[in-house]
Amino acid sequence: MMSPVETQAIEATTSSKPLLAVQELTRAFGGLVAVRDVSFDVYPGEVYGLIGPNGAGKTTVINMLSGLLPPTGGTITFRGQRIDRMPAHRIAALGLSRTYQNIRLFGAMSVLQNVVVGQHARMRASLAERLVFSPRVRREEEAARRRALTLLEEAGLASLASQPASALAYGNQRRLELARALASGPHLLLLDEPAAGMNAAESQALGTRLRTLAEGGLSLLVVEHDVSLVMSLCDRIGVLNFGNLIAEGTPTEIARDPQVIEAYLGSDE
């Protein structure tokens, strides 16, 4: 079933401890079970893809991981700590960051301010110190501003720094959301359909950017419909269908898996 090369590749990634361990994660909305007993691990530096047809429960999983939706069952462990009952802001401070399928920027705030807000959990200085013009506050704010500008330069948005975020074109809003998510210096980045609404060239550029981030040691969990992006980007892929994880493996294995093909295209019958 598995070629020797692929087996080795998986062993290489699984030899270290997982950064994120999801076990029997379940979420029911009344009688409807949106996610049922889903288990998977994401290892440091790994790019893990989560795919599946519409309504399979992918966004529900992401919302539970980021703390916006409490699970009704199962556990989530991130960097050795249980986060399934932790408030969202503490999960973010632990180093788990995310973007949204439907972009959710702070529209009335400037592009630069959006990225500064992304650093909220890294900043320490209190308002009391600011009232007395403490130099520590000034240094911290200056550092946050410089870091935000660096991130905006990497995203190609530096020239738009003072614009309100809502004035940006769609593609730039996507880039800004990624820059904002990176601002906290996360260990794991959750990307909910980062290529939605992008053309082939844009999604290829996004793939290159994400690959660079992963090579820099950042772990990524990507929910995506763009098959070519997922196949070229991810180390491993999990497939959700009707809330169940029906397959997991390398891109080549997933592309050959009869269950996956059935879930996406329907069976012959």
Add this chain to the structure above:
Amino acid sequence: MSEFYNANSFLISLVGINAIMALSIYITLSCAMLSLSNAASMAIGAYTAALLTQQLAWALWPAVVAGALMSGLVALVLGLPIMRLSGVFLAIATLGFGEVIRIAIVNIDALGGSEGFRLNSGDRTIEASGWEVYGVLLLIAYFFSRLKGSRMSLALQAIREDENAARTMGINVTFYKVAAYVTGAIVAGIAGALYAHLRSFISPGDFGFQRAVDVLVFAVVGGTLAWRGAIMGAVLMTLLPEAIRVVPIVGGFNIKDQPEIFSGVILLAVILFLPNGLLTVALSLNRIRRPARKVIGHKEASP
């Protein structure tokens, strides 16, 4: 100059009090919380400070501080459970809180009940004047000017824009909402304590529904994008009823008896034509003068 002040000293001080009240609601509005308990917080500050100076012979400033702290404490105890509410539900809960406070005062004889509480009836007089009011307003304005652009102010703005996105940016939304609510109550408590010693008479009717709405109108008319707007709104809406005294009586209808009508018309006009209140005017003037610069928020990016 001093003659003008003597003739209008109460009105001039009232402008300052109302500006402080407008700032107290500005901070909750700045994170999209529609809280209407500012009048009640003002009452708590007023009665606490009045009792302390009159019954226990405290000096003015310790009493003002105690009134502010009492108001903040009540808001903290109340704030923790009601911060789960938002939008119209929060507005109704805080309005209910306001009524509870007002009715409680009506029924407490030690506070004078519905008759009101008279200060300085004995030989010892503790009063506040315009100097005290404007000194305090200056201090509070300083607080707001330092708040602007701070980590807390960015967090409040982010909460106003998108609460859940703010959560996943590491912002402790509940903490900041409670902090904003308590700060607003403290500021309103200060205004109340000063008001009591300015007027030397307070009654539950001073802190009822009408006051709660007036304070909201100050902030909305002024604009809620920046703290300066709240002050501008308070100044305009306090002086306007005085200005319309010059309007002649037409057909037996005396508009100066109905200043609420005037306020209502102004509020409607502002909502329809100036979505950011009086600030809209200030902001567009700024833009004409300095077209390249951003008006609100961070300094410009260096090239």
